Amino acid sequence: MSTEPPTDGIVTLRPWRPADAQVIVECVDGDPEITRWLDRVPQPYTLDDSEAYIGGLGEQSFAITDASTGRVLGSIGVTLNETGDVGEVGYWLRADARGNGITTRALALVSAWGIERDGVERLQLRADIENTASRRVAEKAGFAFEGVLRNAYWNPRLERRVSWAIYSLLPGELA
Numbered sequence: 001m002s003t004e005p006p007t008d009g010i011v012t013l014r015p016w017r018p019a020d021a022q023v024i025v026e027c028v029d030g031d032p033e034i035t036r037w038l039d040r041v042p043q044p045y046t047l048d049d050s051e052a053y054i055g056g057l058g059e060q061s062f063a064i065t066d067a068s069t070g071r072v073l074g075s076i077g078v079t080l081n082e083t084g085d086v087g088e089v090g091y092w093l094r095a096d097a098r099g100n101g102i103t104t105r106a107l108a109l110v111s112a113w114g115i116e117r118d119g120v121e122r123l124q125l126r127a128d129i130e131n132t133a134s135r136r137v138a139e140k141a142g143f144a145f146e147g148v149l150r151n152a153y154w155n156p157r158l159e160r161r162v163s164w165a166i167y168s169l170l171p172g173e174l175a
Contacts, residue, residue, distance in 0.1 A: 005062075006109040011102055013062035013076065013109050016054040020063060023072045024050040027094040034092050037131050039157045041092070064093065064106040073097040076106045078114050078123070087114050089125040091137075098133070107141040108175065115171045126164040128155070135165055142175050143167035 005014040016024075028034055029045040042049050053061070053075075061077030074093035080086070089110060093103050114120040127134035129148055139145065149164045 006113045007067050008105055008109060010067055011073070011105040011109065012065045012067040012070075013106060013113070014065060016061060016063050016075075018051070018054060020072060021047055021050040021054060024053065024075070027072065027074065028092070031095055033095070033098075033133075035157060037128055037134065038090075038092060039155045043157075059090070062106075062110065064091075064102065073102055074106070076103075076110050078110060078120075080118075080120070084118065085121045087118075087120045087123050089114075089123055091134075101140075103137045104140040107137055107143075111141065111169055112174055115169075115174055120171075122168055122170055124166065124168045126166050128162045129165045130162075135167075138165075138167040141169075142173055143169045144173070 005012050007013070025045055025047055028041060030043065034041055035043050059077040059079040061075055063072050064074040064076055065072055072094075074091065074097060076089065076091040078087040078089050089107065091103055091106065111123055114123055125138055125143065126149070127138065144167060146166045146168055149166060151161045152164050153162050155162050
């Protein structure tokens with residue numbers, strides 16, 4: 001199996017580097033969409049937060065980069081369960097890179113990486129049912145909509161309980 005970073009020629013995924021800390025802050029701090037949907041991402045977002053994220057918080061995360069320039073566009077990560085056969089995917093993209101299919105490409109790449117390289121038997125992701133953009137990414141990347149976990153989580157930033165749309169991808173479903 002190749003140890004080269006996953007790429008499709010448009011997007012490349014690579015491990016985060018300590019030198020990326022400031023660019024993460026620039027991407028995340030104060031972004032209204034990240035603030036709205038990812039309530040566990042601190043706001044304001046500081047250099048200390050960024051360095052802790054790069055240091056690893058229990059997930060294998062990658063910088064989503066422009067394959068031709070290397071510019072950091074966002075982040076995508078997979079958190080594996082205790083036995084390593086089920087992974088949950090999470091992602092964010094900087095504001096000026098949204099709407100161009102970048103996240104869908106990154107999700108396809110990380111899905112192939114998780115299933116082919118690590119032998120994951122199920123990838124899943126969840127999104128607030130009102131987060132249309134994130135749900136569209138999952139669907140375009142081939143994830144199957146499984147249902148809704150109703151009233152599953154209190155989001156303090158939204159000051160309401162949210163229902164999560166649940167999606168999954170199995171090995172035989174890779175595009």
